[in-house]
Structures are given as C-alpha cells and as structure tokens.
Amino acid sequence: MGERVGFSAPGNGERTAGAELAELVQRVGAGDEAAFSRLYDAVSGAVFGLAVRVMRDRAQAEEVAQEALVDVWRRAARYSPERGNVMAWVLMITHRRAVDRLRSESAADEREERAGALDRQRPFDSVTESVLANLERERVRGCLSALTGLQRESIVLAYFNGYTYAEVAEVLRAPAGTVKTRIRDGLIRLRDCLGVGR
Numbered sequence: 001m002g003e004r005v006g007f008s009a010p011g012n013g014e015r016t017a018g019a020e021l022a023e024l025v026q027r028v029g030a031g032d033e034a035a036f037s038r039l040y041d042a043v044s045g046a047v048f049g050l051a052v053r054v055m056r057d058r059a060q061a062e063e064v065a066q067e068a069l070v071d072v073w074r075r076a077a078r079y080s081p082e083r084g085n086v087m088a089w090v091l092m093i094t095h096r097r098a099v100d101r102l103r104s105e106s107a108a109d110e111r112e113e114r115a116g117a118l119d120r121q122r123p124f125d126s127v128t129e130s131v132l133a134n135l136e137r138e139r140v141r142g143c144l145s146a147l148t149g150l151q152r153e154s155i156v157l158a159y160f161n162g163y164t165y166a167e168v169a170e171v172l173r174a175p176a177g178t179v180k181t182r183i184r185d186g187l188i189r190l191r192d193c194l195g196v197g198r
Helices: 012-029 033-055 058-078 086-119 126-145 149-160 165-172 176-194
Strands: none
Touching: 012 033, 012 058, 012 086, 033 058, 033 086, 033 176, 058 086, 058 176, 126 149, 126 176, 149 165, 149 176, 165 176
C-alpha cells in the first residue's frame, strides 16, 4: 500500500484524471468491484501517505488507510461532486479516520486509568466478559471461514499476527500485489458478513 499509484498527468490530464475518478466512484457506488480495484490503485498511495503523516506510525497508518478505503467503498453511492473532487473527498475520509483513531487511543488510555481505579472498588464480571468475547470470536471465525484460503491466510497474518504486506507475501509465496488485492477483497467480504456500517 506504500507505493503511489494513480493519475498524475499535469494540466489537462488532471481534469481527465478527476473525471475518471468521479466515474469510478459512481461505478463503485453501484457495487462495481472492478471499478473499486482501479479506484483503490489510484488513491491508495495518497491515502497511505496522509495516514502516515497523521498517525506517525506505519503499522497504524496501514490500518487507518485500509479502514478509510473500506469507508470509500461503503460511501461511494453518497459521493457528491458538489462537495469537492474525488481525491479531496477520499483524503477527507482518511483524515477523519486517522483523527478518530488518535482520539480513540487517547480516550482508551483515559478509560483504562478510570477502569483501573474502578477495579479496585468493584468486582469484575469475568464470566459475562468471557461469554461475550467467545461469541464475538465465533462470529469472526464463521465469517473468516467464508473467505478464500488466500484471503483468509493473508488477513490472519496481517491483522492477527501483525505482518506487513511484504512479510505476508513472503510467507505465502505470492506477489505483494496479489496479497494486497486479496486482503482488500477479503476485508470487503468480512465487512459485509459482519454487518459493519449497516
């Protein structure tokens, strides 16, 4: 995801690129996965670059970038050219995702401090917590099992074991581009299976 792929022709080419991106977003909004793949390739470098600048952590930036691109897929049907060009819209989504992640981490730190103080006052209901965690794990396992083998292995290595795309590609002996595509497609299928954003 670190490499920059996209439309970069100057002058008149920029208008053409903008029109192409707008057309791709329209097709993505209609559920065209091939159009999403092209849009992904065109904007992913800029998305990752912005995520790195805001997060200042490559691993977290990769996660933020993936989440932002899934948001682009989900929101494509609601994109309106009157609000700005496609790249600005995509980068706005990315920036919001990154800022939300930073705020969430800050809030999580504060919650942990408060929870630590409460734990000294109140007993913890470990049975309820354990049951809920097991139910959620089973749900995720069920959705993972619906993926193709390469999608499942790529996502498990990247998101559960913390491997980079390059490391996943090396472990699976597959081209990095194939691994990135499988992860992207797998995340879309997982999102749909888990009902995220519905």
